[in-house]
Amino acid sequence: VLSGAAMKVVFNDEDLKTFLAVACEVSPDHPVVISKFVEGAKEIEVDAVANQGQIVNYAIGEHVENAGVHSGDATLVLPAQKLYVETVRRVKRITRAIAKELNISGPFNLQLLSKDNEVKVIEANVRASRTFPFVSKTLKVDFIELATRVMVGAHVTPAQISLLDVDYVGIKAPMFSFTRLLGADPVLGVEMASTGEVATFGEDKHEAIITSMRAANFKLPERNVFLCMGPMYAKLEFLASARELVQMGLDLYCSEGTYNFYKGHGLPCKLLHKPSSAIQPNVTDALQKGEIDLVINVRDSKADSGSLTDGYLIRRKAVDFSVCLLTDVKLATMVVHALFRRKMRDTPYAIKAWDEFGNF
Known part of the structure; x- marks a missing residue:
């Protein structure tokens, strides 16, 4: 998806008609651009410096969330941990081709998506991106200095970077101000x-995701978790993580559909009714009373309007009552598994300064 203003992902003709009507009311004199949205694709980010079309240095990172989440809101992992070797080869090939074709001298950023090992370019920005400082800190190579030397015509020597020798992981996590909106x-x-955003490092991706989430004011659950997993794929994908939550001694509270699914798979869980229901116990009351530590709510974009309203009310109540909230199943599974590993090892992660990472 190519980001822009007043964007909307639609899944059927009715949604399209509704959105076009709104778009015409907002700006009848400007066209609406329609592009194909690829579901279930991984997003990859490349930051690089080129000199007269030749790559000087590059870094390849991956988003935890699937493509479709704005890169500024996504959780970025560097070096990439879950890319096929062939995918990396194709990304490098595309990066070199774009640098050569545009004869780039300076910094540039690529956002790409990969599905079934087919790589496509979302956008190419011939400028330094927000991830340049993160890349520079993680790889301990000042990409901005390299780009500046290229642009002023000074001599530039490529830094020696071997991603296979980077024995730690950096993760950049976003920060939100929904409580003020x-x-x-x-x-x-x-x-x-x-x-805003924060960046932290860890010996592996599990340690890095915990430290980055905590730096972004995420509170680790100690008593329970409320699950409202809308689409079936999210329920299935999160099943192993739900078992890990139980093994950590956390109580599971679920909305009706999620409750029926996980109960049917032998998981001990308790039912909390949705906000639109007057039946008790109700998730709204539980959130207001501070009885929930963490809400994981994955919305079903294809659900009926009533379900969408309930999902919104759950998410909004969580924010309003300062309850930690996760809305992406990929991020939720990664965070839960990291918490599980941390619990099982029964030893705290070592606190290190930035310069203690990476003796490569």
Whole structure:
């Protein structure tokens, strides 16, 4: 998806008609651009410096969330941990081709998506991106200095970077201000919503995701978790993580559909009814009383309007009552598995200064 203003992902003709009607009311004199949205694709980010079309240095990172979440809101992992070797080869080939074709001298950034090992370019930005400082800190190579030397015509020697020798992982996590945005839906999408970001490092991706989430004010659950997993694929994908939550001694509370699914798979869980229901026990009351530590709510974009309203109310109540919220199943599974590994090893992660990482 190519990011822009007033964007919307639609899944059927009715959604398209509704959105076009709104778009015409907002700006009848400007066209609406329609492009294909690829579901279930991994997003890859490349930051690089080129000199007269030749690559000087590059870095390849991956988003935890699937393509469709704005890059400013996505959780970025560097070096990439889950890319096929052939995918990396194709990304490098595309990066070299673009640098050569545009005869780039200076910094540039590529955002790509990969599905079934087929790589496509989302956009190419011939400028330094927000991830340049993160890349420089992680790889301990000042990409901005390299780009500046190229642009002023000074001599540039490529830094020796071997990603296979980087024995730690850096993760950049977004920070949001939904508590200050009255009524805003705190869900990730194609338009950027974050107002800041943090970056931390760990011996592996599990340690790095925990430290980065904590730096972004994420509180680790100690008593329980409320699950509202809308689409079936999310319920299935999160099944192993739900078992890990139980093994950590956390109580599971679920919305009705999620409750029926996980109960049917032998997991001990308790039912909390949705906000639109007057039946008790209700998730709204539980959130207001501070009885929930973490809400994991993956919305079903193809659900009926009533379900969408309930999902919004759950997410909004979580934010309003300062309950930690995860809305992406990929990020949720990664965080839960990292918490599980941390619990099982029964030893705290070592606290290190930035310069203690990476003796490569």
